[in-house]
Amino acid sequence: MKILRFSLPVTFLLLSLPGFSQKKGVGSNMPALAIPLDPAVKTGKLSNGIQYFIRRNTEPSGRVIMYLANKAGSILETDSQRGLAHFLEHMNFNGTTHFPKNELVNYLQKSGVRFGADLNAYTAFDETVYKLPIPSDDSLLLKKGFQIMRDWAKGALLEHSEIDKERGVILEEKRLRSGLDARIQDQTLPLIFNHSRYAERMPIGTDEVLNHFSYKEIRSFYEDWYRPDLQGIIIVGDIDVDKTEREIKQLFADLKKPAKSRKREQYTIRLTGENHFLIVTDPEMTGAYLRVLHKIPVRTVRTVQDYRSELVRMFYERMINTRLTEVARKADPQFVKADNGFENLYDKLDAFSINIVLKPGKIENGVHAAYSEIERVKRFGFTERELNRVKDAYLKGMKARYLEKDKQKSLAYADEYLDYFLGKDPAPGTDYYYKTAQEIVPGIQLKDVNGIVQQYMKDVNRDIFLIAPASWKEQVPAEATLLSWITAVRNSELSAYVEETNQNSLLAAIPPAGSIIKKTNDQVLGTTTLGLSNGVTVVLKPTTFSNNQIRMYAYSPGGTSLYPDVDFESASNAAAFIRSGGLGNYNPTQLRNYLSGKNVQVIPYISDRYEGISGVSGKDDLPAALELVHAYFTSPRIDKDFFTASIAQARTNVLNNRNSPEAVFADTVNKILYKDNIRKTAITLPRIDKINADRALSIYKERFADAGDFVFTFVGSFTVEEIEPLLMKYIASLPASGRKETAPDLGLYPPEKGVAETIRLGKADKATVVMAYAGKYAYSQQDNLLLEALSECLQIRLVQRLREEEEGIYTVKVSPATYKYPQSRFSLNISFVTAPGQTEKLIASVRDEVRKIRENGPSEENIGKFIAEQQRTMELSLKDNGFWLDRLVYASRDNEDISGLLHYNDQLNEVTPARIREIAKKYFNDNSLFIFTHLPEGGR
Numbered sequence: 001m002k003i004l005r006f007s008l009p010v011t012f013l014l015l016s017l018p019g020f021s022q023k024k025g026v027g028s029n030m031p032a033l034a035i036p037l038d039p040a041v042k043t044g045k046l047s048n049g050i051q052y053f054i055r056r057n058t059e060p061s062g063r064v065i066m067y068l069a070n071k072a073g074s075i076l077e078t079d080s081q082r083g084l085a086h087f088l089e090h091m092n093f094n095g096t097t098h099f100p101k102n103e104l105v106n107y108l109q110k111s112g113v114r115f116g117a118d119l120n121a122y123t124a125f126d127e128t129v130y131k132l133p134i135p136s137d138d139s140l141l142l143k144k145g146f147q148i149m150r151d152w153a154k155g156a157l158l159e160h161s162e163i164d165k166e167r168g169v170i171l172e173e174k175r176l177r178s179g180l181d182a183r184i185q186d187q188t189l190p191l192i193f194n195h196s197r198y199a200e201r202m203p204i205g206t207d208e209v210l211n212h213f214s215y216k217e218i219r220s221f222y223e224d225w226y227r228p229d230l231q232g233i234i235i236v237g238d239i240d241v242d243k244t245e246r247e248i249k250q251l252f253a254d255l256k257k258p259a260k261s262r263k264r265e266q267y268t269i270r271l272t273g274e275n276h277f278l279i280v281t282d283p284e285m286t287g288a289y290l291r292v293l294h295k296i297p298v299r300t301v302r303t304v305q306d307y308r309s310e311l312v313r314m315f316y317e318r319m320i321n322t323r324l325t326e327v328a329r330k331a332d333p334q335f336v337k338a339d340n341g342f343e344n345l346y347d348k349l350d351a352f353s354i355n356i357v358l359k360p361g362k363i364e365n366g367v368h369a370a371y372s373e374i375e376r377v378k379r380f381g382f383t384e385r386e387l388n389r390v391k392d393a394y395l396k397g398m399k400a401r402y403l404e405k406d407k408q409k410s411l412a413y414a415d416e417y418l419d420y421f422l423g424k425d426p427a428p429g430t431d432y433y434y435k436t437a438q439e440i441v442p443g444i445q446l447k448d449v450n451g452i453v454q455q456y457m458k459d460v461n462r463d464i465f466l467i468a469p470a471s472w473k474e475q476v477p478a479e480a481t482l483l484s485w486i487t488a489v490r491n492s493e494l495s496a497y498v499e500e501t502n503q504n505s506l507l508a509a510i511p512p513a514g515s516i517i518k519k520t521n522d523q524v525l526g527t528t529t530l531g532l533s534n535g536v537t538v539v540l541k542p543t544t545f546s547n548n549q550i551r552m553y554a555y556s557p558g559g560t561s562l563y564p565d566v567d568f569e570s571a572s573n574a575a576a577f578i579r580s581g582g583l584g585n586y587n588p589t590q591l592r593n594y595l596s597g598k599n600v601q602v603i604p605y606i607s608d609r610y611e612g613i614s615g616v617s618g619k620d621d622l623p624a625a626l627e628l629v630h631a632y633f634t635s636p637r638i639d640k641d642f643f644t645a646s647i648a649q650a651r652t653n654v655l656n657n658r659n660s661p662e663a664v665f666a667d668t669v670n671k672i673l674y675k676d677n678i679r680k681t682a683i684t685l686p687r688i689d690k691i692n693a694d695r696a697l698s699i700y701k702e703r704f705a706d707a708g709d710f711v712f713t714f715v716g717s718f719t720v721e722e723i724e725p726l727l728m729k730y731i732a733s734l735p736a737s738g739r740k741e742t743a744p745d746l747g748l749y750p751p752e753k754g755v756a757e758t759i760r761l762g763k764a765d766k767a768t769v770v771m772a773y774a775g776k777y778a779y780s781q782q783d784n785l786l787l788e789a790l791s792e793c794l795q796i797r798l799v800q801r802l803r804e805e806e807e808g809i810y811t812v813k814v815s816p817a818t819y820k821y822p823q824s825r826f827s828l829n830i831s832f833v834t835a836p837g838q839t840e841k842l843i844a845s846v847r848d849e850v851r852k853i854r855e856n857g858p859s860e861e862n863i864g865k866f867i868a869e870q871q872r873t874m875e876l877s878l879k880d881n882g883f884w885l886d887r888l889v890y891a892s893r894d895n896e897d898i899s900g901l902l903h904y905n906d907q908l909n910e911v912t913p914a915r916i917r918e919i920a921k922k923y924f925n926d927n928s929l930f931i932f933t934h935l936p937e938g939g940r
Contacts, residue, residue, distance in 0.1 A: 033303045038429035041417055042241050046248075048255050049229030050153075053417040054244050055236045057410045060876050062137040064237025065414045066145055068130040068152045069421055071232075072225035074203040075125040075267050083205015084213060084221045086123040087163075087170055091218070092130065093121075094162045096151035101162070102804065104148060108134070109796070109865040111141050112872035116811070123203045126347060127422055133411070135872060136238045143247075149233060150251045154226055160215050167210055168807025174204050176810050176833045179764040180284045184467060191276040191463055192293065192345060196269045224262050228255040232421040236414040269349045271295055273460040277479040281470045284762060286656040286663070287336070288358040288468035290367065290482075293351040295461040299342065301426055308440045311394070315444065316452040317341035318390045319382050323373050323497065326589055329580075331641035335359060335366035336649055340374055342456075347424060351463075352456035358468075360652060363475060364485050371489040374453055380496040381450035391441050393597040398437045400599050400618055403548040405430040469659055504585040506594060507631055514732025516724060524899050527888065528720050530727065534736035535708030538727055539888055541715045543881055548599070548618045550716035551885045552625070555612035555893060556709050561743045565678055567695065569687050572679075574696040574703075575606045577638045577646070583628065584635040588642065595624075602628040604636075604704070608679065609743035609821070610893075611703040612710065619717050626730035633704045633734050636697065643693045650688050657682065661762030665934045668759050669770065673750040673930070680748055708736035711892050715885045745822035750774050756931040760938075767836045768934040770829065771846060775928040777818060777826035781896065782910065784818050786919045789911045791816040791828060792866040793858035797849045798830070806845060808838045820894045826923060836935050843931060854920040857913030867908045874904045 037043065041055040074085045095101050105115050113119050113134055121130040130152045134145045193199040233252070235244055301310055317340070324338045336357035343353045354374065358366045408430070420427040466476055477485070518531030530538040560571040582588045599618035602625055605611065613632060617625035657663040667682040674680035678687060712731060714723065752775070777783075795814040802809045812832040819825045834842055877883040878901070891898045900907055 033305070035301070035303060035307065035426040035428050036432065037420065038416075038427050038432070040429060041236075041413075041427070042245065044245065046228065046253055046255075048253065048257055049227075050231045050233065050252050050255060051421060052233040052245070052248050052252075053235070053421065054239075054241050054248075055410075055413055055417070056239060056241050057236050057408070057413055058238045059407050059409050060879060061238050062135055062875065063410060064134060064136040064142070064145070064235060064239050065410045066132040066134070066149055067232075067234040067414055067418050068132075068149045069232045069234065069418055070128045070226060071126065071230040071264065071422065073124045073126045073128055074201040074205075075197060076225055076264070077201060077221065080209065080213065081217050081221050082201065082209045083170070083203070084209070084218050085128060085225075086203045086205060087166065087210070087213075088156065088218060088222055088226075089121045089123045089128050089130075090166050090170060091158055091163065092152050092156050094166060095157040095159050096148075097155035097157065098147050098151055100157065104151075107144070108132075108148075110861070110868055111135070111138070112868035112870075114869055115799075125198055125201060125203065129418065142239070146247050146251055153228070153231055153252065154255055156222060156226075158215070158219055158222065163215060163218065165804070165807060169803055169810060170205075171207065171210055172803075172808065172834065173810035174207070174210070175766045175835065177204065178766055179762075180282060183282060184280055187280050188278065188463075188465055191278060191465075192295075193269050193349070194272065194274065197267050198269055198346065198348075223258065225264075227257050227261060228252070229257050229261070230264060231255075232418075234414050234417045234421065236410040236417070238410075267348075269346070271297065271461045275460065276463045277482075278463075278465050279476050280465065280467045281473055281476070282467075283470040284659050284661060285467065285469040286653075286660045288360075288363075288466070288472055290354075290356040290358060290363075291463075291465040291467065292354040293343075293345070293463040293465075294353070294457055295345070295349060295351045295463065296456060298344070298348050298350050304436060304440065307436060308444070311437075311441065312444055312448045313342050313452065315387065315390045315394070316449045318393075319386045319449070320374065320377055322386070322592070323377075324370065327369055327373060329588060329639070329642050329645065331644045332648075333359075333645050334362055334369035336652075338366075338370040340370075347422075352452075359649075360472070361475065363466075363477060367482065367485045368489055371486055372492065372494060374457070375489050375492070376494050376497055377450070378453040378457075379494060381446055383497065383499055384446065385499055387444075387446055387449065389593060389596045391444065395437060395441055396597045396599065398434050400548055402430055402434040403618075404546060407546050469656065500587070500589050502586060502590045506584040506586060506591075506627060507635060508585065510627075510630060510729065511733040513725075513728040514734075515728060516732070524902065525888075530724070532727065532732040534732055534734055535738065536731055536734065536736070537711045537892070538731065539711065539713040539892060540718075540720055540723065541713075541884055541888060542719055543716055543884065545879050545881050546717055548620075548717055549881055550617050550619060550622055550625075550714060550718055551881050552615045552617075552629075552712060552714045553612065553885055553889050554614075554629070554710050554712040555610045555889065556703075556707075556711070556741070557609065557743050558611055558703060558741045559607050559609045559743055560679070561608055561746055562741070563699065566690065567699065568678055569683065569691045570696040571606060571699045573691060574700040575604045575611075577643055577693070577696050578604055578632070578636045578700050580642050580646075581637045581639040583637065584631045588639055598624050600625045600628065602632065604632045604700075606700070606703055622718065622723070623726055623730075626726050630730045630734065633707060636700055636704070638693050638697045640693060647688060647691060650683065650691075651685060654683060654685055654688065661764075661934070662768075664761055665759055665768065665932075668757075669932050672755060672757055672932075674748055677748055679746070705735065706737050706739040707731070707734035708738050709740050711889075713885060713888045713892070715881045715888065743822065749823070749825065750930065753927050754929040754931070756933075758933045758935060760935050762934075762936055763938075764936060765836065766833050766936070767839045768831070768833050769839055769843060770831045770932045770934075771843065772827050772829045772930045773850075773924050773928045774827040774930060775825070775923065777824045777923070779818060779820045779824035781900065782907065783919060785907055786911060786916055787816045787818060787826065787828070788870075789863060789866045790853065790858070790916050790919055792869070793862040793916070794828075794830075794849060794853060796862050796865060797852075797858070798832075798846060801845055801849060802832065802842055806842070808834050808842050808845075820896075828924070839933050839935070843933075847929075850920070850924050853916065854924055855917070857917035857920070860913065863911060863913060863916070867911060870908055871905060874901070878902075 041053050043053050045051045077085055093104055108119055118133045132145055132148055134141055136142050190199040233248055301307055320340045328337045336359060338356040340354050343351050345351050356366050356370045416427040419425040468476055514533040516530050517533050520529045526541055528540045560568055563571045582591050586594055598621045600621045602613060602615040604613050613629055615625055670681045791814050798812045802812055809832045815829050817827045830846055887898050
């Protein structure tokens with residue numbers, strides 16, 4: 001397992017880069033007390049230098065994950081090769097020694113492996129990695145898997161015709177990534193990377209190279225860097241380790257390192273002490289944020305002491321961000337949100353960062369408020385209570401992982417060994433981390449974490465970025481002004497942090513337990529259904545899929561559909577206010593402290609047609625989870641400070657979202673489809689003004705006042721005998737009066753006849769096309785399956801035609817949806833991004849492919865791919881708690897029989913070209929087609 005790390009609460013845009021790894025570094029010189037490699041993995045190195053890591057793991061059974069990793073990425077490209085490391089990754093799917101043309105993808109799809117979702121690869125600065133997850137219970141397929149790995153290592157054909165075809169695909173991938181994020185990245189990355197080679201070697205490459213590179217250039221890169229001394233093989237799954245090792249030796253031993261191989265240079269990002277300051281404004285920004293990076297060398301984790309140091313930094317992060325969250329929840333917060341902690345900017349560069357999402361007109365106030373909390377820690381430190389909470393939470397998290405160690409998925413192990421091979425993280429295994437954490441966490445003291453700010457917040461190697469909408473230009477400060485604000489905080493008067501305490505229990509009292517008045521068993525599905533004394537129905541499915549996971553979901557008919565438009569915003573936001581308002585006797589901060597260290601999450605919701613609660617917990621924390629459920633029914637509360645802050649932020653968001661072409665496009669589509677109905681379109685300022693805290697609380701209480709028509713479903717690691725007393729205590733005791741409700745049909749449907757609209761927004765040179773067939777539907781599970789098959793077959797054909805044949809897109813998404821209530825409806829959505837001048841041509845191609853299915857049905861080959869993928873997917877789904885929870889809720893809510901899941905292959909056998917053709921004829925015609933095209937402004 002990887003080091004258990006707390007995540008920062010705020011995600012920023014600057015480094016959301018394709019193929020970037022976000023792990024910590026591990027050096028090559030392992031000193032005494034080095035963290036060892038997991039003894040359960042078998043390792044070795046062939047005489048040609050290729051390394052291998054093999055582990056047997058049966059979660060999931062009958063599956064294996066294979067990685068072929070190359071320590072070669074875009075950093076090794078010459079100026080005339082920029083983009084070719086990534087291009088070469090593509091070419092390994094477009095013709096290899098044993099799989100010419102597109103046969104590799106075609107063969108694997110026939111075997112049930114999904115391209116993209118399963119079969120995939122990535123290219124980063126320093127590595128290129130190929131991923132192959134396949135069934136291991138098919139000996140021929142397994143043997144083919146080894147051959148594919150061997151071809152990836154050194155079997156690319158690099159045929160000229162295939163190279164030229166792929167140019168357009170990669171240029172479309174580059175187009176897909178263009179836009180606001182790319183514009184910000186282009187300005188900030190050179191400074192973050194100190195104008196090093198990394199700043200000039202983005203994996204996607206340049207238009208000039210991608211359009212014009214010679215065949216010799218890509219062949220040269222391939223011969224130089226795809227070689228065994230830079231390659232590693234990771235194989236984890238339900239396999240025979242010794243036999244796998246023999247296969248590797250047999251297939252890979254003949255790989256030759258070039259006689260005059262080029263030296264694999266190790267490039268660095270030098271920290272010279274230089275500071276950077278940059279203001280970036282863009283008309284499409286939907287908010288403003290300050291990002292301060294105190295850059296430091298990558299933090300290495302090689303030894304137990306390194307692990308301890310990493311934990312100290314993690315504990316600091318958790319505690320400071322808890323305080324910053326408290327500040328953001330005040331009635332008039334000076335910033336939207338903020339975080340402080342350690343970030344891995346890239347494998348060779350880290351930062352101690354401060355990130356602040358700013359409010360209009362309050363830049364100085366926001367900086368002062370966030371920096372004051374950091375300065376407060378620097379002067380006064382944290383409290384023992386704060387530190388003990390995060391230490392306890394970490395140890396409990398480690399225990400939860402330890403309890404699940406025999407259920408850990410093969411993919412998780414493979415990722416660990418991949419990172420180990422690439423030099424990013426140690427991989428000692430769960431036992432080692434669990435034991436070591438128990439030894440070192442208790443010894444971490446306040447003095448360790450209290451010195452973090454002093455140690456890392458230096459005035460050298462500092463990058464400051466202020467990213468804002470163009471409309472903020474007049475209010476953004478100069479560098480000297482901003483630094484003077486920070487200096488003022490350092491010289492300001494501050495007092496020590498005082499923690500709120502509450503000695504009360506969450507609930508003042510719980511009513512006497514109810515009882516179970518009815519109990520039935522379903523031997524087919526393995527479920528037990530209970531009728532409780534207050535009318536609640538409970539569906540239980542004990543499983544052994546996990547050792548320490550229980551999932552739950554509750555619903556009751558009603559939702560926002562029961563309320564008039566004037567109350568809609570209060571109703572639709574009520575549950576969010578309750579979730580953030582504390583609970584029972586605890587305010588939000590006290591509730592968070594109470595739940596610290598508990599493996600539990602409980603979330604109330606109010607949707608358009610239902611209200612209810614979803615949640616997940618560990619086995620030992622199920623009582624706490626059910627106590628929360630009881631409290632959300634009986635003791636909800638709204639925090640007025642948070643409510644006020646949320647309303648203010650919602651108003652800002654409405655104004656800012658006008659800058660986003662994507663947001664405006666999506667809302668415009670909904671306005672057209674639903675005649676500007678407030679329940680289907682983005683919120684506006686007048687609608688925000690209608691939200692009332694008291695009315696929201698009143699509506700929430702109305703929705704949860706009567707538990708009698710609720711259905712609860714539990715799936716996971718429990719027995720019926722264990723859970724029954726808890727259900728009687730916390731669920732059967734909920735108030736009920738026998739109320740029965742149904743959600744009315746509000747008639748919110750798209751027009752009966754399709755429409756076509758073109759919307760011009762934004763400046764990125766790309767077009768987004770959204771097509772949808774939609775209308776009334778004769779709902780049945782069998783037709784649902786046929787619609788899924790049609791969708792998958794259409795997806796395969798559109799990839800072949802729009803990407804491979806016409807080179808007009810990078811990817812296309814086809815997704816079906818069906819609804820039984822309040823009216824049986826269907827939709828099939830098709831979306832892609834392309835060049836503005838290509839839209840009409842590609843739309844016509846999509847319509848042509850739909851016509852072919854309508855007239856002839858899909859090919860037997862593509863149906864076979866769908867059936868193979870569904871069979872393999874179902875094998876895994878039937879061993880997943882989340883899948884069973886979803887299906888059991890569907891069965892009770894929509895009154896459907898799901899026993900067919902256990903005979904799914906029989907249902908798949910009924911999927912034929914003729915039946916799919918019938919579905920296509922019935923539902924897919926021009927009258928039911930909606931087309932929305934998003935083009936850039938200016939008629940491009």
